[in-house]
Amino acid sequence: MSEIRYVGVFDRYISLFERQYPVEHGITYNSYVIFGERPVVVDSVDAAFALQWLTNVEKALEGRRPAALVCQHLEPDHSGSLRALLDRYPGMSLIVSSRAASMLPNFLDAEAYAGRLITVGEGDTYDLAGGSGLTFMMTPMVHWPEVMMTYLASEKTLFSADGFGSFGVPEFPQPCWADEAARYYFNIVGKFGPAVQTVLKKASGLDIERILPLHGPQLSGDALAEALRLYDLWSRYEPDREEDVLIAVASIYGNTYEAALELASELGQRARIVDLTKTDVSFAVAEAFRCRDIVLAAASYDGGVFPPMAAFLSRLAAKGWRNRRVAIVENGSWSPCAARAIESTLSTLKGIDIVGTATVTTRLDGESRRAVMALAGAF
Known part of the structure; x- marks a missing residue:
């Protein structure tokens, strides 16, 4: 069994996400630490929150040192603080998809970290030790070409990158999840319906009880079932409000x-x-x-x-x-x-x-x- 701790940050004051989408209730940049014998950090955050994120990670680790940092998506709101954590923990590896490895020099001095890079493909695993491990699922064009998702079987948890994301931070009064998730999906991911359908087919073969996206709340129980239902409709360009x-x-x-x-x-x-x-x-x-x-x-x-x-x-x-x-x-x-x-x-x-x-x-x-x-x- 592996414990998962949240180390993400809340942007409460942002007015336009990606300089174009109004976010009255802010946005989260989600990140996690998975604890096994070899702790792993999943995703970083926007560079504007690097110091806060580093503090969150260090507090969660309680003196331990992470073995690896998984970067599922290179968009700057998720890769902006990679260098900060890589420099803070010189022995830590960086796990990315093969496509991300080719794109990495666009985002940081990749040569400086070349010896620490672990490149993964479809179905590859990373051993956390203690009987637990991560399995990587390539999910290109949801919504960038290098994106991958990460499955932690011991916790029946899928880290879904930008998939299943939504606007808002939990401390503000929230509209219906489906409303903000729909606005997020159709404006950011929605063009790539066939790619989302591929992800859903892959996910259907996994035992998933919880989805942890890069933006918005975690999904489990009835909320998870509803999210999967809506994503299936939306990615087939079918309406969920037929009347x-x-x-x-x-x-x-x-x-x-x-x-x-x-x-x-x-x-x-x-x-x-x-x-x-x-x-x-x-x-x-x-x-x-x-x-x-x-x-x-x-x-x-x-x-x-x-x-x-x-x-x-x-x-x-x-x-x-x-x-x-x-x-x-x-x-x-x-x-x-x-x-x-x-x-x-x-x-x-x-x-x-x-x-x-x-x-x-x-x-x-x-x-x-x-x-x-x-x-x-x-x-």
Whole structure:
């Protein structure tokens, strides 16, 4: 048996994760010490927290010296403090995937630590002594090419790198795990659904009672079962809110928004409105992936579509959004063109079924109101 102690850090004051995703409730950079006869540290943290992390590790070790540091993912928020721990414990090895070994010089002076590098591949193990060991599982493109996960059989625990991550730190009031996990997944990992499916197939052959991701809470029991269910749906680009209809609206003066409200009233509790002029696009992207049916409502602008909608569509395309039913509401005062611009982007995506289009010419009138209301029947 091996004891696992948490030595990660909480970033309570960060406003934008990766300089783009709002994180009102902060973010964790998770790291662990596994105790056997040969203690092992799993993952480091962002360089900004190197001193705090070193203190946490030293406190957990209680005077012992780690035999190795496992680096599952080289992204700077997880590799930023590698050098600090390597320098603190000169006898400690660094365990990385073969792809990570080739990338390592991009992140630190790899030659200085070359004699301490242990490169592992699929199914390789590291003996902790005392009858326990780590098994490494290569998980490329979840969400970088060098990523691996680590399984500790004696504790039925999978260290899942960025997989199953979420935003938030535990000391703040937390929204539903699925909501922030979805926003994390679809904006950071979601493009790589097939790679996630490969991970799930590999994991299904392991006896797992606990998952420890690099961001967010550990998952066990019912929370673990739900996370696995959602990841299976999400990585197959299937919605987990099949009855909901997302109305994503980009209105300049409020007339398009009025049309969206009328449609929402017709749809009732199924409707979920997101105002793209006020809501960060990361929230809208998550909603678009989670709902089966989507209404895109936008004003015409500069011969195309109002920029907040254009930005939303661009992000959806970049993340591989697909397999959805879409209705369009366009607005224009003299030559409406938003629908044409929206359709142009949608035509590049897989499995998009445009079920109807309604045109508003500045304000709703009897004819345009009927056209907008008719879209509810398409879903």
